[in-house]
Amino acid sequence: MDMPPSGTRPNGGRSNHMMMHISFYLGKDAIVLFSRWPNQNLGMTKPIVGGLTQATVYAFRMGLAYLVMLSVMSFNLGIFIAAVAGHALGFIIIKTCAIAIAKPAENMSSPSIMSKV
Numbered sequence: 211m212d213m214p215p216s217g218t219r220p221n222g223g224r225s226n227h228m229m230m231h232i233s234f235y236l237g238k239d240a241i242v243l244f245s246r247w248p249n250q251n252l253g254m255t256k257p258i259v260g261g262l263t264q265a266t267v268y269a270f271r272m273g274l275a276y277l278v279m280l281s282v283m284s285f286n287l288g289i290f291i292a293a294v295a296g297h298a299l300g301f302i303i304i305k306t307c308a309i310a311i312a313k314p315a316e317n318m319s320s321p322s323i324m325s326k327v
Contacts, residue, residue, distance in 0.1 A: 281289050 278293055282293050
């Protein structure tokens, strides 16, 4: 079987594969990572399932927020202090965890650590 000369394609220079753009363009079709994805589908799951999930989580969060608000509106000083202290404690825990997660990545990129390795 004869091979075509290098640099030419047997189908007249046209490729059967879709090519990704390497510059800005306007259009409704896009290849994100590989061909046939997102395949004219902007979401990976059914939109109704995603919407219902988000609505359920939102309703749960708002229900908890309203319960805290109603508790505080009882004007009981003990409940008010417990709500503010709980909020502050939750904030401290979340921020401490976020800082602890960020520190190892920060330490790995610092020059003093790299020079000791």
